[in-house]
Amino acid sequence: MQILQDITQTELTERYNKLKAIKDSLLNATTSPLYAYRQENSFHPVIGEGNHAARVMFVGEAPGENEAKQGRPFCGAAGKFLDVLLAHVGLERESVYITNLIKDRPPNNRDPLPEEIAFYSPFLDDQISIIRPDLVVTLGRFSMAYLFERMELREQLQPISKIHGKVCDGTFKATRLSLLTLYHPAAALYNGGMRQTLLSDFEAITAILGKK
Secondary structure, three states, rough: OOEEEOOOOHHHHHHHHHHHHHHHHOOOOOOOOOOOHHHHHOOOOOOOOOOOOEEEEEEEEOOOOHHHHHHOOOOEEEEEEHHHHHOOOOOOHHHEEEEOOOOOOOOOOOOOOOOHHHHHHHHHHHHHHHOOOOOEEEEEEHHHHHHHHHHHHHHHHHHHHHOOOEEOOOOOOEEEEEEEOOOOOOOOHHHHHHHHHHHHHHHHHHHHHHOO
């Protein structure tokens, strides 16, 4: 199973520079609906991290408190379980790219508001366009709903309880892209029964990579 894209060092450098430009833009995004809250709490925007040649990109919903303090995605308890899930299918963080739909922490970990999704989603679009993964894995219902709409899959959108673990092939900016819907790893922290569900659903990743 090939985990990384076969690209040149020149292209890797170009991707790094483009992703850094996204980070710089977000750091100074004073018009963001969450900018004031970030500044008041000395939080950091959470842009994303991982391999810029990754074939798999994970998209969560929004940073939690630990993530906002460190400026890193999935670095709390849910992140530790994500590491377990990755290891279950023979992957490491260094071989994938991890980000969120919302790049700043909403107050009290509340659900993202429509205006926040509208502001931050273009940054996610740019990340997908730069990295060009073969597979995007959504973690949670907000990133799921956004990408089903963005990839012209709205007719196939159902509650996450019905489509978790299933793969859809859609179009992202005229490019074919596979989309896998999963529960957020945090679900297993509150419901032990979700642990096995996530472990089983993660196995679809290796099946998809093996076909491409």
